Amino acid sequence: MEIDEKYIKAKERVKELKKFYTSLAIFIVVNLFLLVCNYMINGLTYPWFLWITVWWGFVIVVQALKLFGFNLIFSKDWEERKIKEFMEREETYKKESEHKWE
Structure with a gap:
């Protein structure tokens, strides 16, 4: 940081x-x-x-x-983990979509 x-x-x-x-x-x-x-x-x-x-x-x-x-439920760490998770999912989805038609 x-x-x-x-x-x-x-x-x-x-x-x-x-x-x-x-x-x-x-x-x-x-x-x-x-x-x-x-x-x-x-x-x-x-x-x-x-x-x-x-x-x-x-x-x-x-x-x-x-x-x-x-804050046990929605802490800052939880937010960061979810953001990373969604970013990784999006990246995986894009890669799968690109290779689908090859």
């Missing part, structure tokens, strides 16, 4: 990290606001803010797992 490619990948990674940390900060601020609103409205007798916190938190956890390398 050349230096330019490494730089581009590192830059993309930093951009993804920045996006994740921004999402996390917004998650914390908004959920604190919702907690205060819930407390002011009904004194937490029915903590409705937790529904939002749980579902949004699930999304944040999935983003974190993907970002920090726990």
Whole structure:
């Protein structure tokens, strides 16, 4: 891998990290606001803010797992393997087609 490619990948990674940390900060601020609103409205007798916190938190956890390398299904390695596989299939198909009429 050349230096330019490494730089581009590192830059993309930093951009993804920045996006994740921004999402996390917004998650914390908004959920604190919702907690205060819930407390002011009904004194937490029915903590409705937790529904939002749980579902949004699930999304944040999935983003974190993907970002920090726990993407088990469609990882970057999987993408690269599939790209190579399709390229090899296409090349094999072309070779077979060329030799078919000889």
